[in-house]
Amino acid sequence: MILKNAKIMDDTFTLVDACLSTEGERIADIAPDLHGEEEIDLAGCVVVPGFVDIHIHACVGADTCDASTAGLAKMAAHLVTKGVTSFCPTTMTVSHEEIEDALATVKACMDDRPFGAAIMGVNMEGPYISINKKGAQKGEYVKNPNWEEFKGFYDGCGGIIKLVDIAPECEGADEFIKKASKLCTVSIAHTDADYDQAKHAFNIGITHATHLYNAMSGMTHRSPGVVGAVFDDERVRAEIICDGFHINPAVLRVTFRQLGEDRSVIVSDSMRAAGEPDGISELGGQTVYVKDGQARLKDGTIAGSTTNMHQEVCNLVRFGVPFKQVIKSATINPAREIHEDADIGSIKVGKFADLVVLDNDLNIKMVIARGKIAVDNR
Numbered sequence: 001m002i003l004k005n006a007k008i009m010d011d012t013f014t015l016v017d018a019c020l021s022t023e024g025e026r027i028a029d030i031a032p033d034l035h036g037e038e039e040i041d042l043a044g045c046v047v048v049p050g051f052v053d054i055h056i057h058a059c060v061g062a063d064t065c066d067a068s069t070a071g072l073a074k075m076a077a078h079l080v081t082k083g084v085t086s087f088c089p090t091t092m093t094v095s096h097e098e099i100e101d102a103l104a105t106v107k108a109c110m111d112d113r114p115f116g117a118a119i120m121g122v123n124m125e126g127p128y129i130s131i132n133k134k135g136a137q138k139g140e141y142v143k144n145p146n147w148e149e150f151k152g153f154y155d156g157c158g159g160i161i162k163l164v165d166i167a168p169e170c171e172g173a174d175e176f177i178k179k180a181s182k183l184c185t186v187s188i189a190h191t192d193a194d195y196d197q198a199k200h201a202f203n204i205g206i207t208h209a210t211h212l213y214n215a216m217s218g219m220t221h222r223s224p225g226v227v228g229a230v231f232d233d234e235r236v237r238a239e240i241i242c243d244g245f246h247i248n249p250a251v252l253r254v255t256f257r258q259l260g261e262d263r264s265v266i267v268s269d270s271m272r273a274a275g276e277p278d279g280i281s282e283l284g285g286q287t288v289y290v291k292d293g294q295a296r297l298k299d300g301t302i303a304g305s306t307t308n309m310h311q312e313v314c315n316l317v318r319f320g321v322p323f324k325q326v327i328k329s330a331t332i333n334p335a336r337e338i339h340e341d342a343d344i345g346s347i348k349v350g351k352f353a354d355l356v357v358l359d360n361d362l363n364i365k366m367v368i369a370r371g372k373i374a375v376d377n378r
Contacts, residue, residue, distance in 0.1 A: 050085025
């Protein structure tokens with residue numbers, strides 16, 4: 001397959017006039033002029049890397065914690081229509097057995113490789129969080145960090161856990177962070193830590209922050225909190241939900257400017273109502289009410305999002321965040337967080353041919369996943 005007459009966002013995230021060829025699942029060549037049997041004219045379009053969503057619980061009625069291969073396949077098929085070519089199904093704070101079942105199911109689905117977005121591994125959000133900042137996580141299953149339990153999860157699923165959340169102020173956190181950070185990315189999340197506790201956690205192994213601002217101590221001019229600690233430490237990258245609801249657009253602009261091109265990570269954090277009409281839904285065993293696309297528990301607590309990566313990319317461009325940073329935040333930055341950037345996250349010869357073709361209005365015209373056309377809206 002040869003893509004012609006488009007602007008290609010190369011691996012420096014610069015738009016260049018070029019042709020791109022694929023061979024099997026990989027990018028074979030990028031050059032000013034290429035010819036072959038299957039040529040696709042993409043005049044007026046931009047080709048960017050496939051989006052990488054490393055924090056997504058659910059969509060179109062299917063949830064990671066359902067422990068259903070059919071459900072995960074449904075998620076993968078839907079996500080690719082939104083430009084997502086790689087994702088990490090994300091668990092919740094549920095029982096030990098439910099987490100085990102979810103991990104085993106994701107592993108089975110990875111082995112089967114369903115159509116659509118590729119599953120890269122699991123993001124484990126909970127149960128090692130603060131009860132004071134549990135948000136929409138189920139309180140009865142919140143517990144202190146337990147290294148032995150986590151190591152059992154990790155080994156039992158064949159090491160597919162890519163990211164694990166922790167509240168570093170909880171008992172047992174130091175040992176957990178030091179050991180778990182040798183296996184996967186450890187993220188500060190659902191935490192009431194202060195600035196000093198957060199900085200200590202960064203010094204011993206945390207390199208990531210889950211849904212910045214949400215379910216963590218905020219920043220004031222006298223008490224920087226977790227948010228201030230993240231801004232202050234260039235070793236730490238931060239997830240940002242960019243639906244314009246979780247975080248005000250003005251704050252999004254400031255946040256992306258503060259973090260810079262290499263530390264901002266767009267995530268959907270979507271729940272099963274994503275891609276579905278408003279109504280009553282469910283998250284982690286709790287009833288969720290969705291109105292105008294906003295998901296909340298009965299008490300008003302925000303319960304995940306109903307957005308998707310493509311919508312967030314469009315939002316951020318509309319909000320005034322530079323296009324280059326937006327695309328990096330949806331592609332190479334999340335790929336680096338799960339240590340998969342050698343294969344995904346940018347357009348480079350030898351990497352997987354995971355590509356999104358956008359028109360000038362950022363509409364998706366085509367999605368290529370692992371070298372195959374998965375979506376064609378031309």
